[in-house]
Amino acid sequence: MEYEDRLTIGAFARAAGVTPSALRFYDECGLVRPAFVDAATGYRYYRPAQVDEVVLIRRLREAGLPLADVRRVLAGPVAAAEVLLADHLEAMERAVAEARATMASTLTLLRDRQRSSVTVPGRLLADAIGQVAGAADATGDVPVLGGVLLELAGGELRLVATDRYRLAIRSLRPELRRGADASAVVAAAQLWHHRAWLGAQDVVRLRFGGPALHLGERPLPAIAEPYPDYRVVLRQxxxxxxxxxxxxxxxxxxxxxxxxxxxxxxxxxxxxxxxxxxxxxxxxxxxxxxxxxxxxxxxxxxxxxxxxxxxxxxxxxxxxxxxxxxxxxxxxxxxxxxxxxxxxxxx
CATH class of the missing domain: 3.10.150.10 (DNA Polymerase III, subunit A, domain 2)
Structure with missing residues (x-):
């Protein structure tokens, strides 16, 4: 090899966009051998023509390709490489989709830790809705009165509805409770719509917090307007x-x-x-x-x-x-x- 065709490992690494340690690793793996090794000093030298091959290896590794597949790409025809790379890309896309789903469920769990929740028998909740929802205002004049207040307070879950002529209150004793006191107002028609499903569940978890009350995995939009303080009526x-x-x-x-x-x-x-x-x-x-x-x-x-x-x-x-x-x-x-x-x- 002519001296002018030699590149030191440092110069060659800079030209290929890798580190000298990466070149030593490629040498140990048999991917890219130095063109010349000085027997006296152990210095490694490369030819400029090897740059393209190292750049290709670098990009394949940046794409996450295992070493075994890198060897196959380097050794095989372009058509085989295209199939291998397409399969690798599809696997990566599946992994990203799974990671997104995992992250979404993990975020839900993290948020749930900040939310109050309560678990009650499904049939009992369905019956309570049936008793209370009819007392909600059906005129639509005051939107919040068309809702049912679900209130987690003390050791009880209370359902409250009123149309100003009736005030209906049903108390349930939850099987399991987590978090602080909380409440949400949900349209009576929405709750009524879910009664049949609730009645078929052994237990249902209610999660409070955010713009919706969750019945299990079913979100029910909450009415943002404050509910009247029914306790004043009870106290008086x-x-x-x-x-x-x-x-x-x-x-x-x-x-x-x-x-x-x-x-x-x-x-x-x-x-x-x-x-x-x-x-x-x-x-x-x-x-x-x-x-x-x-x-x-x-x-x-x-x-x-x-x-x-x-x-x-x-x-x-x-x-x-x-x-x-x-x-x-x-x-x-x-x-x-x-x-x-x-x-x-x-x-």
Missing amino acids: LPEPVTTVVAARRPLLRALGDDPAARLDLLVDKGLRVRSSARPAAAVDVPADVRGEPSAVSFRFTTLQPAVAAGVGPDVLLRIGPPGQPAVVRSADDSDFTILAMPCEETQ
């Missing part, structure tokens, strides 16, 4: 004047089925129901009465759904002073409560 409830425990089915029959009716409840030693839909006839309902005699009137659409939404054979009515809401509960279940606002005084 006066002691009942009269307490009535009545058989649910007879009471529902006595209330009738006319949505336009006004219902007068006359309470003395028993319970008598008079409906404007049948003004000539009042219906006596078996009941246990405690407290003072009283008379209170409700719109059908306020009282009948409150009585129908309960569970068990009996319903508890706690009637307050005039103009104050009545409390409607299942006699055997204090976890579900409806406050029903009376209308004007009984005629």
Whole structure:
């Protein structure tokens, strides 16, 4: 080899865009041998014609090609190299897609650690939605009142809905809870839409935080407007004047089925129901009465759904002073409560 055709390892490395250590590694692997090694000094020298081969190896390595495949590319025809490189690119694209999916799920887990969550039986949640959602406002005049408040507070998950004439509250005791107190307001129609699915789940995890409430993996958009403070109403409830425990089915029959009716409840030693839909006839309902005699009137659409939404054979009515809401509960279940606002005084 002519002296002028020799490049020192440093000059050759600069020309090829690699480091001298990379050239030594290529030599050890048998990829690129020095053109000449000085027996006395051990110095390595390369020919300028070897630059292109080293540049090719560098690019193949930068693309992540294993050494075995680099050898195949260098040794084989261009057509074989094209197939090998195409396969390698496809594998890299799959790896990137998998990495993206893994990162997305990892970010979800990280965010979930900052979110409050609660796990409840699916059927129980579906039943609670069925009891409460009907009390949400269906007029659309105040969007937030068309939603159901789901509130994680203390050891309970509460569902709350109101149309200003009724206030329905159902409390659930979660199986598992994580994070701080949290709440979200979701359109009643959205929750109702998912009832069948919820009822088929053994357990469902609710995750709070962000622009949506997640039922399992199902995001339900949250209503951003603050929900009215229902606790104020509960705190201001006066002691009942009269307490009535009545058989649910007879009471529902006595209330009738006319949505336009006004219902007068006359309470003395028993319970008598008079409906404007049948003004000539009042219906006596078996009941246990405690407290003072009283008379209170409700719109059908306020009282009948409150009585129908309960569970068990009996319903508890706690009637307050005039103009104050009545409390409607299942006699055997204090976890579900409806406050029903009376209308004007009984005629």
